[in-house]
Amino acid sequence: MAIRRRFTPRPRREERNPHRINDKINVPNVRLVGDNVEVGVYTLQQAKAKAAELELDLVEISPKAAPPVCKIMDYKKFLFEQKKRDKALKAKASKVVVKEIRFGPQTDDHDYAFKKKHAEKFLKDGAKLKAYVFFKGRSIVYKDQGEILLLRLAQELEELGKVEQMPKLEGKRMTMFIAPKAKAKK
Secondary structure, eight states: OOOOOOOOOOOOOOOOOSSOBGGGOOOSEEEEEETTSOOEEEEHHHHHHHHHHTTOEEEEEETTSSSOEEEEEOHHHHHHHHHHHHHHHHHHSOOOOEEEEEEOTTOOHHHHHHHHHHHHHHHHTTOEEEEEEEOOGGGGGGHHHHHHHHHHHHHHTTTTEEEEEEEEEETTEEEEEEEEOOOOOO
16 A cells, blocks of 8 residues: 655745844844934834835844944845846856867877867967876877877977976876966956
8 A cells, every 4th residue: 555645835935134124123222324314323213214214124234233233225226236246246257168188199290280279279268278198908008108298288388378287197097287378468
């Protein structure tokens, strides 16, 4: 016999404001600040009356102060502008892109030149470069050739980027990282 479970809806998550506003403030006296307000210590009822008079919200800014500091402002507009600022800061944050280039231990000169051209393009675009030599089967005996190949690449890309990590063998891969050099600001 199967056990039937009764569906119980999740309790709604209340929107939590980082600040206490209007009726959520529960202290006898507050220090009032804001536009068109005389700065000073008021009773909570006087502060609420001032906020109602200006048709704005009373927002507790610094609850740990003695007495707590409250500001009269349009709270929804304040939250909107704060979200807008956070979004702009997030958009300006730089995103690091890592591009990979794979070589074999015995990569031919033509293939090497072709892949080097791609590496130059990636570094000019501002992406980090992860160049690695993949050793298949018994080709691991040529690890010195792989290292020479990666060092040659680093030397030829010296003007565009600097080596962040020298060639390092990890399992069947020898990896090297090259970061783009900072562009001169105009």
